[in-house]
Amino acid sequence: MSSTSIKSPREHVVRNGAVVPDGAVVLRLQERIAGMQDGVPRIPVATHPALSGLLQLRTGGAYEVDSASLAMMLLAAPSQEGAWSAVIGADDFGIEAAAELGVDLTRTVLVPDPGDQWLEATAALVDVVTLVVLRPPVGVTERTASRISARLRKRSSALIVWGTWPGSEARLSLRSSVWSGLDAGHGRLRSRRVTVAVRRGSAPAREAELWMPAEEGPVRRTATDLPTRTTLDGALA
Amino acid sequence: MRRRDAQSRCPELVLVADNPDRDVRAFEPVLAAVEALRPGVAPLRPGLLAIRAPGRFYGSEEHAAAVIAERLVSIGITDVRVGVADDLFTAEQAARGAEVQGWLVIETGGSAAFLGDLPVEVLDDGDLVGLLQRLGLRHLRDLAALPARDVLTRFGAYGAKVHRLARGVDPVEPAARTPPPDLVCEIAFEPPLTSTEAVCFSVRRKAEEFVAGLGERGLVATAVLIEAEGDDARRTLLSSRSWVHSRWFAAGDVVDRVHWQLQATPAGSLVGAPVGLVRFVPETVEPAAAHADGLWGGGTDDRVDRGVARVQAMLGYDAVVVPVRQGGRSPADRQALVPWGERPTGLRPPDLPWPGQVPSPAPTRVFAEPWATAVVGPAGQPVTVTARGAVSCVPTMLLIKHCHSGSSNRWQPIDAWAGPWPVDEQWWEGGRGPAARFQIVGVDGRAWLMRCEGGQWWTEASYD
Numbered sequence: 001m002s003s004t005s006i007k008s009p010r011e012h013v014v015r016n017g018a019v020v021p022d023g024a025v026v027l028r029l030q031e032r033i034a035g036m037q038d039g040v041p042r043i044p045v046a047t048h049p050a051l052s053g054l055l056q057l058r059t060g061g062a063y064e065v066d067s068a069s070l071a072m073m074l075l076a077a078p079s080q081e082g083a084w085s086a087v088i089g090a091d092d093f094g095i096e097a098a099a100e101l102g103v104d105l106t107r108t109v110l111v112p113d114p115g116d117q118w119l120e121a122t123a124a125l126v127d128v129v130t131l132v133v134l135r136p137p138v139g140v141t142e143r144t145a146s147r148i149s150a151r152l153r154k155r156s157s158a159l160i161v162w163g164t165w166p167g168s169e170a171r172l173s174l175r176s177s178v179w180s181g182l183d184a185g186h187g188r189l190r191s192r193r194v195t196v197a198v199r200r201g202s203a204p205a206r207e208a209e210l211w212m213p214a215e216e217g218p219v220r221r222t223a224t225d226l227p228t229r230t231t232l233d234g235a236l237a
Numbered sequence: 238m239r240r241r242d243a244q245s246r247c248p249e250l251v252l253v254a255d256n257p258d259r260d261v262r263a264f265e266p267v268l269a270a271v272e273a274l275r276p277g278v279a280p281l282r283p284g285l286l287a288i289r290a291p292g293r294f295y296g297s298e299e300h301a302a303a304v305i306a307e308r309l310v311s312i313g314i315t316d317v318r319v320g321v322a323d324d325l326f327t328a329e330q331a332a333r334g335a336e337v338q339g340w341l342v343i344e345t346g347g348s349a350a351f352l353g354d355l356p357v358e359v360l361d362d363g364d365l366v367g368l369l370q371r372l373g374l375r376h377l378r379d380l381a382a383l384p385a386r387d388v389l390t391r392f393g394a395y396g397a398k399v400h401r402l403a404r405g406v407d408p409v410e411p412a413a414r415t416p417p418p419d420l421v422c423e424i425a426f427e428p429p430l431t432s433t434e435a436v437c438f439s440v441r442r443k444a445e446e447f448v449a450g451l452g453e454r455g456l457v458a459t460a461v462l463i464e465a466e467g468d469d470a471r472r473t474l475l476s477s478r479s480w481v482h483s484r485w486f487a488a489g490d491v492v493d494r495v496h497w498q499l500q501a502t503p504a505g506s507l508v509g510a511p512v513g514l515v516r517f518v519p520e521t522v523e524p525a526a527a528h529a530d531g532l533w534g535g536g537t538d539d540r541v542d543r544g545v546a547r548v549q550a551m552l553g554y555d556a557v558v559v560p561v562r563q564g565g566r567s568p569a570d571r572q573a574l575v576p577w578g579e580r581p582t583g584l585r586p587p588d589l590p591w592p593g594q595v596p597s598p599a600p601t602r603v604f605a606e607p608w609a610t611a612v613v614g615p616a617g618q619p620v621t622v623t624a625r626g627a628v629s630c631v632p633t634m635l636l637i638k639h640c641h642s643g644s645s646n647r648w649q650p651i652d653a654w655a656g657p658w659p660v661d662e663q664w665w666e667g668g669r670g671p672a673a674r675f676q677i678v679g680v681d682g683r684a685w686l687m688r689c690e691g692g693q694w695w696t697e698a699s700y701d
Contacts, residue, residue: 068601068701084541094698095560095572096599109545109577110558112605121548121556128544177682179700182653184631188596189655189676189684189700213598 045130045158046077050219054198054206059130060153061169062145064161068094069101069212070172070196071133071162073219076102083130086111089118090135090162102218119144126157135162142166171199175207181215191215193222257283268414270312274305279411285329287411290321302340310338323348325411326402330359348405353378360399377403418454422447422517429468429511433499436465437492440515444491447517452525457485460521463498468513475510479520483578484542491517493546497554545577562587566594566662567674568603568686568698593661595674600686600698607695610687611636612651612677621692622673626659635677635685638696649679660688 045057050073057063057074065071068090075085075098084107087093091112099105109129114121122134126148145166152159161168175197181190194212197205209222244250260283268286272278275294279287288305295301302319309317319340320331327348335341343351355377357369374380380388381403388400401407424443430436451458460481467473480486480494495515545557558574564585565571571594575581612620614630621629634648657673672690674697679685684700 072601092602092604092699093560094568094599094601094603096562096568096603097601098560099562100597100599105560105562108560109541110560110574111548111552111556112558112574114552114556117551120551124544124547124551128540179653179678179682179684182655182676182678182684185628185654185656187653187655189598189678191598192684192700 042153043156046081046083048073048077048219050210050212050221051196051198051208054196054208055170055172057131057158058169059156059158060149062149062152062159062161062165062167064163064165064168064171066162066171066173068092068162069097070174071160072098072101072103073212074160074172075108075131075133076218078131079104079107083107084109084128085131085133086125086129087133088122088125088135089114089137090133093133100213119148122148122159123151126151126159127155130157131160132157133160133162136165138163140165169200173197173199260284266312267309267314270308271305274308277413279413281329281411287325287328288413292321298342299340302342306338306340322351322405324405324407325409326407327352327405330355333359349381352403352405353381360402362399365399420447420450420454420456420519420522422450423514424516425514426468426512429513431511433496436499436512436515437496440495441488441492443515444495444517445488447491447519448486448488451519451522455525456519456522457525458482458519458522459485460519461486461491461494462518462520463491463494464516464518465495465499465512466514466516467510469510472514473510475512481521481579484539485523485525490546493550494554549577564589564591566591566660567688568595568600569605569607571599572603593658595658595676595686598700601701602699604696604698607688607697608638610638610694610696612675612687612689612694619692620689620694622657622659622671622689624671626657626671626673628657632675632677635679635687637679637683649681651677652680652682653678657689660690 042058042060047057079085086109088111111121175195177194179192181187195207195209197207199205212219264283268278275291290298291301292298295304298321306317317338318332318335320328322328322331322343331341331343357366389397462479464477465475467475478498548557555576557577561573561575561581563573564587612632612635614620615633620632632651636646637649638646654677656675660672675687677685686698688695688697
């Protein structure tokens with residue numbers, strides 16, 4: 001609807017000596033305008049490069065993960081871009097591992113034990129931070145989830161649920177994980193080769209093989225990884 | 238003299254590390270006491286102050302000295318010495334010459350005669366004293382007798398100043414300090430209040446005054462000491478705690494802190510006894526300009542602060558924490574949780590080698606309370622670690638607890654393991670036998686960090 005008012009990016013290069021924003025900026029602006037007119041802006045949130053092609057986080061969405069390392073990986077990219085993040089209900093969140101996976105601890109707040117008031121605490125923090133990691137108690141109802149979702153859309157933040165969440169946008173899980181560096185009685189854990197599966201609704205899961213953690217450097221795709229396989233077996237690990 | 242020489246001669250010697258800040262703090266009551274008698278006190282260094290002799294007011298200089306000495310003895314300072322003279326240097330030397338709780342008054346014009354008898358060591362400059370002694374100048378009289386022009390050409394401006402000191406004609410007057418403004422606010426309750434809510438409601442106005450009082454001087458408080466006193470005759474201190482703010486205290490923040498401090502029990506009942514008085518003491522004040530919002534607002538931090546304050550109001554002050562890395566050997570030791578708004582103190586430096594620490598990568602889940610587990614060998618016998626740090630048999634099965642589903646524990650074959658890595662920490666505390674850490678990977682691909690201590694296995698962390 002708004003795209004008609006803005007000319008194609010190719011026409012804006014240099015006019016009268018002034019540099020006009022390139023196509024990517026214009027597209028971003030168009031996206032924002034569209035979002036504002038909708039009333040429900042769905043701005044993309046920085047997502048870890050190792051997950052490119054599998055998942056793009058967007059504000060207003062809830063994403064399920066089944067392990068702490070996946071939650072940390074999703075936190076890392078926005079955190080490095082200067083976003084604040086909060087971790088609620090996870091009293092065993094490994095701080096050193098989070099820092100190693102790229103989470104900026106100076107912009108992270110933890111609420112390790114919210115008790116019965118986890119919903120209120122989540123709502124309060126969704127208002128102010130970009131990314132919230134939540135480990136909810138078992139048995140969150142559809143109604144509770146939709147209340148938080150409305151808040152997420154309104155406040156332009158995203159929720160990562162470490163556990164289960166009704167009506168989540170996507171579910172990330174570790175299909176397989178193989179540690180290397182360890183043997184019978186000697187060596188040490190060095191790296192892990194995992195298969196991450198991303199499921200959206202009832203669509204087939206998309207998988208990718210990652211080094212997480214890699215022997216050195218950040219989490220990355222394995223060299224032999226095929227570009228995002230789609231598997232048809234629906235069973236989750 | 239070396240420290241151990243001093244201790245060998247005087248075994249009961251108490252050694253206290255040098256701490257200029259502490260000295261200044263300890264001297265502050267003395268300054269305040271003298272200031273109450275006569276304003277214009279100039280603190281020269283901790284332990285030494287100068288003041289214009291209030292001779293005429295008290296009758297004579299001896300009387301004035303006696304009044305000051307008496308006042309200081311009354312606040313518990315027993316070693317008081319007063320010197321009165323025309324110039325500062327002579328007065329200091331006179332004070333050093335006075336007896337304990339006594340005074341020495343040098344008559345007007347008598348400075349040169351008094352100083353002349355003193356040895357050059359009183360100059361408090363080792364190099365200069367050595368030089369003067371080698372030149373054969375033993376007393377200040379000898380130095381003063383030299384022509385001022387020769388001293389200036391030979392020793393420069395510094396020498397000329399010392400020469401003026403030695404002659405007792407140094408015109409320098411110390412700069413008197415301005416008494417610090419009284420920023421402390423207190424509010425008394427009559428009758429005393431028994432509920433936290435009532436106290437918080439009543440202090441709100443005073444908290445606003447407190448913050449406004451700082452604001453008038455262009456200051457904001459970043460640390461505030463809140464004290465609550467009882468209503469009895471002795472004014473018992475019920476509660477005292479200093480609070481730090483991540484930015485600066487607004488009135489509402491101060492009231493919140495009062496609430497958290499007084500609400501000692503979760504049930505909401507008040508600390509001990511009824512509260513008769515609440516006092517706010519600004520511990521750290523900084524210029525407001527250093528904390529002003531930028532032209533485009535305070536940025537996200539400002540918003541985050543408000544959101545966190547709401548969670549703190551819901552769950553309590555300690556519920557929201559900031560993660561910090563620190564040094565240590567076990568994964569739990571290597572992290573610290575600092576309440577939001579407090580500054581991390583007493584952390585172990587993480588950059589030191591920490592021999593014996595678990596090698597990288599760090600576990601993604603670190604259990605606050607390690608949970609008991611079990612590891613057995615091929616014949617089902619429990620695996621232990623010997624005193625020499627060897628395993629008793631090859632571990633083949635481990636017991637895994639299911640935290641989430643709540644189902645019962647389950648045995649799982651071990652795929653790979655590493656260890657034992659001896660835990661050699663705090664052996665003097667007395668443990669339950671030799672301890673060692675293991676990294677164990679189950680057949681399902683999940684890795685665990687476990688500790689075996691005296692035959693009992695604990696799961697410390699998980700590589701989830």
